[in-house]
Amino acid sequence: MHISFHGAARNVTGSKHLISLDNGTNILLDCGMFQGMGEETDELNEHFGFNPADVDYLILSHAHIDHSGLIPRLVSQGFTGPIFCTAPTMDLSRILLMDSAKIQEQDAEFSNRNRKGRGEKPATPLYNEEDAIKAIRQFKIVEYNTDQPIADDVIINFSDAGHIIGSAAVHIEIKENGKSTRISFSGDVGRYDDLILRSPQRFPQADYILLESTYGDSLHKNAEAAEGVLKELIIQTCKIRKGKVIIPAFSVGRTQELLYLLNGLEEKGMLPDVKYYVDSPLSAKATAVVKSHQDELNRNVQKVMENDLDPFHFKNLTFIHDSVQSKALNTNPEPCVIISASGMAEAGRVKHHIRNNIGNDKNTILMVGYCEPKSLGGRLQSGQKIVHIFGDEYDVKAEIRSIRSMSAHGDYEDLLKFLDCQIPEKVKKIFLVHGEYDVQNSLKDRLIEKGFENVEIPDRHQKIELDN
DSSP, X not given: OEEEEEESSSSSSOOEEEEEOTTSOEXXXXXXXXXXXXXXXXXXXXXXXXXXXXXXXEEOOOOOHHHHTTHHHHHHTTOOSOEEEOHHHHHHHHHHXXXXXXXXXXXXXXHHHHHHHHTOOOXXXXXXXXXXXXXXXXXXXXXXXXXXXXXXXXXXXXEEOSSSTTOEEXXXXXXXXXXXXXXXXXXXXXXXXXXXXXXXXXXXXXXXXXEEOTBTTOOOOOHHHHHHHHHHHHIIIIIISOOEEEEEOOTXXXXXXXXXXXXHHHHTTOOOSSEEEEEOHHHHHHHHHHHHTGGGBOHHHXXXXXXXXXTTOOTTEEEEOSHHHHHHHHHOOSOEEEEESOTTXXXXXXXXXXXXXXXXXXXEEEEOSOOOTXXXXXXXXXXXXXXXXXXXXXXXXXXXXXXXXXXXXXXXXXXXXXXXXSOXXXXXXXXXXXXXXXXXXXXXXXXXXXXXXXXXXXXXXXXXXXXX
C-alpha cells in the first residue's frame, strides 16, 4: 500500500491524505479546503491531485472547513462512497458546508459582474448548495472507541481529539498480504487544559502516524491568562479609548470559547459593561450544535451548567443575523465588542468590520487563532502597516493584538503528550502534516529526541510506500 499527501503538506490548510491499497481500494482522510494561500488558493482548491471517482471511502476527522470544505466538490466530481465521522461532526458539517456552498455561489456571481464587462469567460463556483446536500446524504456516523468495519479487512476506530466538538483522531487497521498495518491520523490535536472540551484520548499502538504540527514550535500560555487579557483589552479599548474591539473568530470552536470566557467574567462580576455582538449567523448555528452535544463538554463546563444552563450567553450579548443589522454596526459609534467570522479575516462579515475600523487608533483588532501568513489576519499579525482589503489600500492605525493561548491546536508539549501512549520503537514512521515547513522541522527534532527515529515531512502530492 502507499499514501499520498494532497493537502496540509508543508502548509496548514487543505487536509487530504489518500491511502491506496494493493487491491485498488482508496481511502481518503479528510477533504479540506485550502484557505488564506493568496493568489494560488483558487487553483489549489480546483484540483485534487487524484480522481475523486477512484476514492472508495472518506473518513472525516472533524468539521472545520480546512478538513471538510471540498467534500461537496469531491461528490460533484464522482465520489459516491460513504463519509465516516462522529455525530457532532455530521451536525456541524451540515451547516458549514451549506454556508460554504452559498459563499462559493456568491463569490462566483460577484466575480462574473466584472468578468462580463471585460469579456472574460464566466467563473463557476467550486460547488453549489445542491452538491452540499448530496454530500451530506453520504455521511455515516461512527461512535467514539468503536470498531467499525468499512471494507473487507479494513476497520476504523475514532478517539476524541479534543480539538472541537466531535473531532476525532482516526485509527485504521488494514490487513493486506497476510499482515496487519495500523495507521493513526491525529486530525487536529486539542489542548489538555481546554476550557470547554475533554482532553485528547489515548489510542492503540500504531505502525504509522500522521501528526498535525500547527504549533509544533510553540508553547501556549495557560487559558486563565486569556480571560485576564481579554478583560483588560476590552476596558482599554471600549471604556478608556471609547473604541471597538473587532475579533475575527472561527464559527466553530473559537467563538464558543470566547463566549464561555466572557460568560465566566460575568459570573465573577468582572465583565466590562459594553455591548457584545456575535455577527455571524453561522456562529449562532454552531453554538446551538455545541449546546446539543453537552455530553462531549468537559467536567468543568458541565459543573458550571448545573447553575448556568447556558454558559455561552450573558448580559448585553446579541447575535446578529440580518445583514442590515451587521452593516449598522459599522456606522454605530458606540464602543462595543464584535466577534465575527472568518478567523483568518479572509472572508465574511469580519472583513467589512476590519475595513471600517482599521484606520482608527481608538479601535483594536484581536486575533485569537492561527492565520495563514498570506491571509489578512496573518498580514496584520506580522505587523504590516498597510494592507489591501477588497482591492483598496488601508493604513493600519488600529491596535493589533493576539492571544495565542486561545488556539484550539495543541502546542508542542500537547503533541508530545498525545504520543505518550505510543512505544517509539514500534512506530515505523511519523508523517508531519498540517503545519508550516520550518515549524515542522522544529517538531521533527523534538520527536527524534523522544525516540521517534523516523520522521518525515511530505511535500504536496508526494506518494510514499508503506512497508506492511
